[in-house]
Amino acid sequence: MGKVLGYARISTDNGQDIASQKAKLEELGAVVVFCDIANGSKLDGREQLEAALRLLEPSDQLLALHPDRLARDTGDLLTIAKRVVEKGAVLRIDDPKIVFDGTDMASEVLLTLFGLIGSVEKHFIRARQRRGIEAAKLKGVYKGRPATIDPAQVRALRDEGLGATAISRRLNIGRASVYRMLAV
Known part of the structure; x- marks a missing residue:
């Protein structure tokens, strides 16, 4: 053995x-x-x-x-x-x-x-977690993950004439995040 x-x-x-x-x-x-x-x-x-x-x-x-x-x-x-x-x-x-x-x-x-x-x-654990998050949101306790990207900074760089790729490189974020911030 x-x-x-x-x-x-x-x-x-x-x-x-x-x-x-x-x-x-x-x-x-x-x-x-x-x-x-x-x-x-x-x-x-x-x-x-x-x-x-x-x-x-x-x-x-x-x-x-x-x-x-x-x-x-x-x-x-x-x-x-x-x-x-x-x-x-x-x-x-x-x-x-x-x-x-x-x-x-x-x-x-x-x-x-x-x-x-x-x-x-696993399914029941996730369901309980979702219910807990929803209950916490209703109480105003759960706000989600804090934002890590400043939308004003993204807009300011766009106003300077930079495109999404240049903004994403400058801020070290994904291009999809830039588009999401500009859509808001």
Whole structure:
């Protein structure tokens, strides 16, 4: 049997602690634990997951505590599982107990099911977030992100005879932003 590589993820480091996941993975036999602070709804920017996948060798295991620590999407979860298997390794999830080596249809069904559950969960999280933002807007608490571009400055440069491309270069902003400011 090869080495066990653990993978832990938290969404933000604002009030969340990865230490408990790391300790549990080590308790379950992980010799190294790769940790990402990233949103689980996409694979982009998950450098530690990529590093773990690159290091896998035949007969190794990639261990995660829960399916949603790997991904909150069926396609992403199955992509990770298949990348593990392509390396000749095994994906092991602690809760629920899933061992995926690419030969057992039941394990693939379970991964698909938990990926679907993650997708549904992601949908509800976004819906709650939208409702919270709308409620905060009604109270006047949520104003959105502060503007970073001064429309008056854009108009002043246009009045000097500069075109959108020149304005965008001068202010180090996108040309679409210039057009948006001039339309207001």
